[in-house]
Amino acid sequence: MKELIDKLCLQGMTDSDDVKKIIDEINDEDMEYLAKKAREISQKRFGKKIYLRGLIEISSFCKNDCYYCGIRRGNGKAERYRLSKEDILECCKEGYRLGFKTFVMQGGEDSFYNDDVMADIVSEIRKRFPECAITLSLGEKSYESYKRLFDAGADRYLLRHETANEEHYKKLHPAEMSLENRKRCLYDLKEIGYQVGCGIMVGSPYQTTDDLTEDLKFMLELQPHMIGIGPFVKHKDTPFADKESGSVRKTLILLSIIRILFPRVLLPATTALGTMDPKGREKGILAGANVLMPNLSPVKVRKKYALYDNKICTGEESAQCKGCLQKRIESIGYEIVSERGDY
Numbered sequence: 553m554k555e556l557i558d559k560l561c562l563q564g565m566t567d568s569d570d571v572k573k574i575i576d577e578i579n580d581e582d583m584e585y586l587a588k589k590a591r592e593i594s595q596k597r598f599g600k601k602i603y604l605r606g607l608i609e610i611s612s613f614c615k616n617d618c619y620y621c622g623i624r625r626g627n628g629k630a631e632r633y634r635l636s637k638e639d640i641l642e643c644c645k646e647g648y649r650l651g652f653k654t655f656v657m658q659g660g661e662d663s664f665y666n667d668d669v670m671a672d673i674v675s676e677i678r679k680r681f682p683e684c685a686i687t688l689s690l691g692e693k694s695y696e697s698y699k700r701l702f703d704a705g706a707d708r709y710l711l712r713h714e715t716a717n718e719e720h721y722k723k724l725h726p727a728e729m730s731l732e733n734r735k736r737c738l739y740d741l742k743e744i745g746y747q748v749g750c751g752i753m754v755g756s757p758y759q760t761t762d763d764l765t766e767d768l769k770f771m772l773e774l775q776p777h778m779i780g781i782g783p784f785v786k787h788k789d790t791p792f793a794d795k796e797s798g799s800v801r802k803t804l805i806l807l808s809i810i811r812i813l814f815p816r817v818l819l820p821a822t823t824a825l826g827t828m829d830p831k832g833r834e835k836g837i838l839a840g841a842n843v844l845m846p847n848l849s850p851v852k853v854r855k856k857y858a859l860y861d862n863k864i865c866t867g868e869e870s871a872q873c874k875g876c877l878q879k880r881i882e883s884i885g886y887e888i889v890s891e892r893g894d895y
């Protein structure tokens with residue numbers, strides 16, 4: 553196993569069977585060896601710096617019906633809300649006060665935020681916080697819409713591909729959604745000039761190890777600037793309510809493999825990882841992650857942006873999360889920095 557890990561570090565993913573073996577057969581001792589390699593690579597580029605992205609969850613309305621997601625349109629029990637431009641600017645102001653240099657506006661695919669509305673919000677943030685990065689995570693759009701938002705001042709876009717395998721994609725999404733369009737979006741975003749993030753849920757229903765190696769191959773082809781991965785966490789009011797959630801262990805293995813294959817990529821230890829294990833985010837950083845995405849949403853809406861069950865940080869103020877993360881990160885010998893953290 554150590555030889556396979558050394559080969560991965562020296563030659564990259566030359567044989568997907570090797571990577572499959574690592575994912576499926578690694579024991580705890582070799583997992584530590586893998587994590588150590590990943591940490592070294594991360595520290596060579598980034599030192600022990602951890603970048604922060606303030607997540608503003610702007611809308612829980614969504615026109616899509618992804619089987620895994622708690623805010624899917626078919627979930628009649630989901631509480632819906634929208635943040636106004638003023639709400640969003642207030643979140644940015646608080647984030648800026650706390651030292652955030654990146655604001656991530658994420659939401660369901662909600663036609664209320666059409667290009668006019670969104671371009672207006674983006675350009676206002678650009679004007680008020682000129683040195684901050686603006687990241688959008690608002691789902692699939694046309695080339696023209698992405699371009700318009702880029703021209704308004706957005707710098708980065710997060711759109712997880714969810715799975716790079718056609719059959720698996722169909723098991724996670726209704727027929728009106730397609731992997732082809734998802735990939736088209738990611739390539740459009742790159743062409744326009746965004747820093748782009750793709751990603752997956754580890755342990756999503758029906759995911760095989762072959763699917764995971766296909767995901768890695770797709771990532772190698774796309775060459776994203778950011779990769780978001782976290783465990784699948786079931787949500788009680790979705791078609792996947794009775795499926796198993798993904799494991800922290802497998803997520804950590806994948807974080808390390810991704811860090812080894814993508815030395816410069818910005819790689820968050822996600823909230824989903826923190827939800828599945830109280831020390832999940834710390835473990836993620838020790839496995840090679842270098843980004844945290846604390847919640848900057850107004851506390852009054854946090855519980856309503858429930859993509860999955862038992863999400864953490866839904867009762868805390870933004871300042872509490874910042875302080876909490878600061879302590880957690882210092883406890884493992886890393887440091888939170890107030891920098892944009894561009895690719």
Ligand code: 5AD
Pocket residue numbers: 620621622711712714751752753782783784785786787824859860
């Ligand atoms: N568990 C974990 N992650 C989820 N996401 C959506 N639903 C869940 C879930 N049940 C992830 C998807 C999406 C991102 C915003 O959140 O990967 O792209």
Ligand code: FES
Pocket residue numbers: 846864865868872873874876877
């Ligand atoms: Fe939100 Fe710890 S990060 S409470």
